[in-house]
Amino acid sequence: AQSVAQPEDQVNVAEGNPxxxxxxxxxxxxxxxxxxxxxxxxxxxxxxxxITGDNLVKGSYGFEAEFNKSQTSFHLKKPxxxxxxxxxxxxxxxxxxxxxxxxxxxxxxxxxxx
Amino acid sequence: xxxxxxxPKYLFRKEGQNVTLSCEQNLNHDAMYWYRQDPGQGxxxxxxxxxxxxxxxxxxxxxxxxxxxxxxxFPLTVTSAQKNPTAFYLCASRHRDNExxxxxxxQGTRLTVV
Numbered sequence: 001a002q003s004v005a006q007p008e009d010q011v012n013v014a015e016g017n018p019x020x021x022x023x024x025x026x027x028x029x030x031x032x033x034x035x036x037x038x039x040x041x042x043x044x045x046x047x048x049x050x051i052t053g054d055n056l057v058k059g060s061y062g063f064e065a066e067f068n069k070s071q072t073s074f075h076l077k078k079p080x081x082x083x084x085x086x087x088x089x090x091x092x093x094x095x096x097x098x099x100x101x102x103x104x105x106x107x108x109x110x111x112x113x114x
Numbered sequence: 115x116x117x118x119x120x121x122p123k124y125l126f127r128k129e130g131q132n133v134t135l136s137c138e139q140n141l142n143h144d145a146m147y148w149y150r151q152d153p154g155q156g157x158x159x160x161x162x163x164x165x166x167x168x169x170x171x172x173x174x175x176x177x178x179x180x181x182x183x184x185x186x187x188f189p190l191t192v193t194s195a196q197k198n199p200t201a202f203y204l205c206a207s208r209h210r211d212n213e214x215x216x217x218x219x220x221q222g223t224r225l226t227v228v
Contacts, residue, residue, distance in 0.1 A: 041222065042221055042222065043120075043204055043222050044206075049214070094214070100145050102217065
């Protein structure tokens with residue numbers, strides 16, 4: 001079965017410091033991985049995705065993610081956090097057999113303090 | 115502007131009532147989805163549809179029903195058989211032609227049983 005895990009319910013970081021939000025996956029074969037962000041009472045917004053190729057994927061709002069096949073991880077990163085980055089972040093993986101099914105992690109709440 | 119519109123934003127349901135949540139998209143996407151979001155549980159798939167007049171059950175379809183009579187519309191009915199309907203409901207769509215496209219989400223409907 002395909003799945004993703006976000007081991008941290010919450011991440012706290014000071015503004016200007018680098019941030020990392022962790023995601024590990026379990027899939028058979030090559031994974032298709034996604035990161036989304038959700039602000040309070042809003043829908044999810046797409047940040048970036050990994051399909052193939054370069055292990056470092058750049059996305060919206062200065063975010064990037066590093067795909068690590070040996071560690072089965074896809075951590076979200078940003079070199080310098082902003083207070084406005086405070087939100088709920090979701091990692092997702094697409095099902096290999098059913099292209100229409102995506103499995104989401106439980107979410108990580110990012111708090112960036114001034 | 116292209117996008118997905120969910121209505122209403124807030125919905126209150128009495129015990130034993132059926133309610134219908136609206137989802138409309140003008141992105142010309144083939145696939146549409148309904149997810150349920152509960153705190154700390156991430157997103158769980160209720161139903162999805164790949165084309166008009168066709169839909170499939172997701173992981174938690176019991177107590178819900180959908181229809182897909184038009185490409186643009188994918189309404190979700192929460193029936194009285196759903197024992198714990200209070201949640202945040204998210205509709206999404208994606209282009210089916212490209213298998214690794216990301217999903218676009220609506221702004222959500224918060225359903226509360228009173």
